[in-house]
Amino acid sequence: MKNLKGEIWVYSEEKETTYELLGEGRKLAREMNVTLSAITVEGGETERHFGFGADKVYILKGLGEFEAETYAEAISIIAKEREPEIILIGSTKRGKELAPRLAAKLETGCATDCVKIYLEGEKKELIVERWIYGGNALAKEKFTKKPSIITIPPKTFEKPIYKERKGEKVEVAVRVSEPRVKVIETKKREVGEERLEDASVIISGGAGVKRKEDFKILRELANMLRGQIGCSRPIAVDYKWFPEWIGLSGHKVKPNVYIACGISGKIQHIAGIRGSKIIVAINKDPEAEIFKVADYGIVGDLYEVVPALINALKRRFRGKTRKFTENKPLNKTF
């Protein structure tokens, strides 16, 4: 590996997000002619980081389970020594706790939930873009201090193609202070079979679904399409029928097919589904905003349309193996 001046760092506790950030970091590192490094902890992944683009992996020794305060301190210690230009952090729950703490320790800026990162003009100024005002406007921002700390939501960028390659491993022993917050207990969260971010088909219900039990028809459709169930925020936050939701304040999803049933299409919901390849909307109101972003719109009562879709699919699959595969979107004729 060439000894380049300057570094871009990538950190996320989620492997898939780390790989996505390495893919984007690689493009920037090439343009800036700097080294791309991943940060991990003892016992964490290293070899695959190289395969997804890292030139170097820093292995922080002496850290236990994730604790935002101690991880921020540890990363800040090595950042002060090695002065990276940019630090890319996955905008996961933990990443969101870590990034601002790290920025405060390094007395630098932190741009959160960025959806675009690029260099602009002759000076190659680092620019980020992110949705603001509840997803109503896209802000373009630049940094005036280094390192530039940027958080990026999972699935914002494509995971790069894995290539067998070697890199440098740097073990760093860090001594951090006692955290001021002590975790007494952690409980496993109840979630679906698969992360919503990873689902290739999502059948999502909104306030148009009248009762929790009625989600069973959506689930039947999801089972036929090997999909996952999702919902809008009122279903989770107001009615408490599900623990998580999709949108600006919830999960950002990128399935091949997103079927919105009884969802009006408010901007905060749309902010979470923009990356879907195909959006199908079922809504009885022909003026519903969701139709503005839908690739296919069905004006009708979801209690009639969804069972009709299930029956159509049953007829189609009768005697055949189901053919809805991971990366193959539905075609127009269902």
Ligand SMILES: Cc1cc2nc3c(=O)[nH]c(=O)nc-3n(C[C@H](O)[C@H](O)[C@H](O)COP(=O)(O)OP(=O)(O)OC[C@H]3O[C@@H](n4cnc5c(N)ncnc54)[C@H](O)[C@@H]3O)c2cc1C
């Ligand atoms: C700061 C902030 C963050 C937010 N974050 C999110 C977020 O992350 N995700 C999110 O979803 N929302 C979020 N919201 C809330 C958002 O503004 C909307 O209130 C919410 O998305 C509306 O959910 P809905 O479409 O399910 O319900 P509604 O807006 O009530 O729409 C229900 C729809 O169902 C249709 N309908 C009714 N009956 C039927 C039927 N039988 N068949 C077919 N259609 C039917 C109606 O025509 C209507 O269009 C946020 C709001 C704020 C202020």
